[in-house]
Amino acid sequence: MKITELLKQETIILDLQANTKENVLTELIDQLDRAGKLQDKQKFTEGILGREEQSTTGIGEGIAIPHAKSAAVKEPAIAFGRSADGIDYDSLDGQPAHLFFMIAATDGANNAHLEALSRLSTFLMDEKFRTKIYEATSVDHILEAVNQKEAELEEPEEPVTDAPADSKKILAVTACPTGIAHTYMAAEKLNETAKEMGINIKVETNGSSGVKNRLTEEEIAEADAIIVAADTKVEMARFDGKHVIQTPVGKALHESNSLLTRAAKQDAPVYKHEGGKDESAEKGGKSGFYKHLMNGVSNMLPFVVGGGILIALSFFWGIEATDPDSDSYNAFAAMLNTIGGGKAFFLMVPVLAGFIASSIAERPGFAPGMVGGLIAITVSGADGADGGSGFLGGLIAGFLAGYVTLFVKKAFSRLPNALEGLKPVLFFPLFSIAITGIIMMLINPPLTQVYTGISSFLEGMGGTNQVLVGIILGAMMGFDLGGPINKAAYTFGIAMLDAGNYTFIATVMAAGMVPPLGMAIATTLFKNKFTKTEREAGKTAYVLGACFITEGVIPFAAADPARVIPSVMAGGAVTGGLTMLFDIGLRAPHGGIFVIGLVEGGLAKGLLYALAIIIGAVVAALLAGVLKKRIV
Secondary structure, three states: OOOOEEEEEEEOOOOOOOOOOOHHHHHHHHHHHOOOEEHHHHHHHHHHHHHHHHOOOOEEEEEEEEEEEOOOOOOOOEEEEEEEEEOOOOOOOOOOEEEEEEEEEEEOOOOHHHHHHHHHHHOOHHHHHHHHHHHOOOHHHHHHHHHHHHHHOOOOOOOOOOOOOOOEEEEEEEOOOOOOHHHHHHHHHHHHHHHHHHHHEEEEEEOEEEEEEOOOOHHHHHHHHEEEEEOOOOOHHHHOOOOEEEEEHHHHHHHHHHHHHHHHHOOOOEOOOOOOOOOOOOOOOHHHHHHHHHHHHHHHHHHHHHHHHHHHHHHHOOOOOOOOOOOOOOOOOOHHHHHHHHHHHHHHHHHHHHHHHHHHOHHEEEEEHHHHHHHHOOOOOOOOOOOOOOHHHHHHHHHHHHHHHHHHHHHOOOOEEEEHHHHHHHHHHHHHHHHHHHHHHHHHHHHHHHHHHHHHHHHHHHHHHHHHHHHHHHHHHOOOOOOOHHHHHHHHHHHHHHHOOOHHHHHHHHHHHHHHHHHHHHHHHHHHOOHHHHHHHHHHOOOOHHOOOOHHHHHHHHHHHHHHHHHHHHHHHHHHHHHHOOOOOOOOOOOHHHHHHHHOHHHHHHHHHHHHHHHHHHHHHHHHHHOOOOEE
C-alpha cells in the first residue's frame, strides 16, 4: 500500500492557523474528522493526548508525528499540516516544529497499512525529502514528493554499511509504545549513522506489525555491544552477559552518533537478566511444550500466591471461621476466603489455559484458552461430580485452544485483503472459541474422572510411599535450580494445591529453600573452600533461600556443578522426606519463611516445618564442605 492512499488532498493543511501544540493537534484531528476518517472524534483525541503523555512526538529536525491506534478510527489515514513560523511542540531537540504528520491507525489495521505508516516515518529521516515538503507550494507538490520518494524504494538497495569485515559489530533494538513511528525512524537513523561511521550494524524493530529483522542467537553471541532504544518492553533475557546500552527510543534519533561511539568502545555495563533467561523465539532453544507451559504457569502464579495466602490468613480466626453456620464465624475471615478461594483461585485454571494458548497462537489464542479453562473447572463430571477436571483440564484446554487457533488462522489465511481487519475481531474468536468449547464440553466429563482418581490416589498415600514421593520432589527441586525439572515439581505441587491437597506444595517449597540456604551455610562453615566472591554471594544466598528463590544457588552450581548439585539435591531430598513424614500442609504456594506461620496445625507443625528446612540445609552444607576442594 502506498502512503498516498492514506495521505489525501482532503487531509492536508498547507498553512496551519494554530500557534500552540494543543491547537495543532485539534486542527489536524478536525481535518481528519471532516474527511470522514474518524467515527469517534473525542475518543481519538483521548488516544492522541494519551500518546503525548507517554513522551513527546516532536522528534526534532522541525518534525512532529502525533499518532494513535484506536477503535475510534474509521479507516487508517494520515493528516499533514505545515507551519511556516514554527510552533513550540516540546520537541526532543528543543527547536520549533514546522511539519506535522498525524497518523490515525485502526485497531484492526492490517500489515499493509502499518507498513505504509512506518515507511513514512523513515522517509522523514531524509533531509532532501523534508526540504521538498517544506518548500511545496501546493497539495499536489506534497503528494508528488511522497510518490517520488516511494519510487526510490523500488530501486536496488545498497548494503546497510560499507564497514570493513573486522569493524565492530553492533546490534540494536528499537520500540515505541504504539510501534508505528518512532520505532522505524530510530532504526533508520541508527542505520544511516552507522554507515557514515563505518560500523557494522543490524537493527531489530518491534513494531505494530510484529518483530522485523529479528536478531539471531549467533549474531547476539558475536556482537560487541547492543543498543536497546525502547519506550516499551522488549525481550531482554537473550542479551544476558553482553554490553547493553538501554535508552529511550528518542535518544536514538538525536544521539545516534554518541550511542554508536559508546557501543563501539563497549562503554556500557554488562547486562545481567534477573530470574534467568527467558525462552528465545529462535529454534534450538527449550522445547515448545515447556515454553508454552511456563508461560501459563508464570502468569497464573499471582492468582495462586495471592489467593492461597488469603485463604490461609482466613483460618487465623479458626478453622470454621468462614462458615456462616458456625459459632466461630468471622465476617472478615469469610471475606478473605471469598477473595482468595472464590475469586482468585477460581481464575487460576482459566488464566493458565489462556496464557498457554496465547503462547502458542499469540493474542488470538487467549480468549479460546480462557473459555476452555473455564469449561474445565465448571462442567460436571460424568458421575455428576462438581469441580470439573481442574488443573489437568486446564493444561489440555490451553494446548487445545492454542493449536485450534493456529488451525483457524491457517484456514482463513487466504481471505481477500479487504477482509483482513475482520480476522482478529470476528473470524478468529468466533471459530476458535466455538471449536475449543465444543471439544472441551465433550472430553471434560471423562477428564474429571481421571483427575479425581489421581487426586484420590495421592491423598490416600501414607507412610513410606508418601515419604518416598517427598524425597523425589525434594531432589527434583535441587536438580536444575529453576529449570524444567525444578518447575515440573513446583507445577505438580500447585496442581495438588488446586485439588485440595496441601502437603505437596509445602514439600516443594521447603525443598526449594534448601539449595541457597545450604550453600550459604557452607560458605560460613568452610570459608577456605570458597573464593572471596563466593563468600560474598553466600551472604545474599541466606536471603534468597529464606524467600524461596532457588536460583540463588546458581552462581555456586555454575562454578562447580559436579559437587554443588549433588549436595543440594541430597539436602532437598532430606527436607522433602521430612516434610512428608511430619504430614505438614500449607495453603500458601510461595513466600518462604514469611508464610511458615500459615502452616496447618499451629505452632508445633510450624516448628517442625522450620526444622525440616534447617536439617536439609545443614546436610547440603556439610556435603558441599566435604566434596569441595580447598582453595589455594
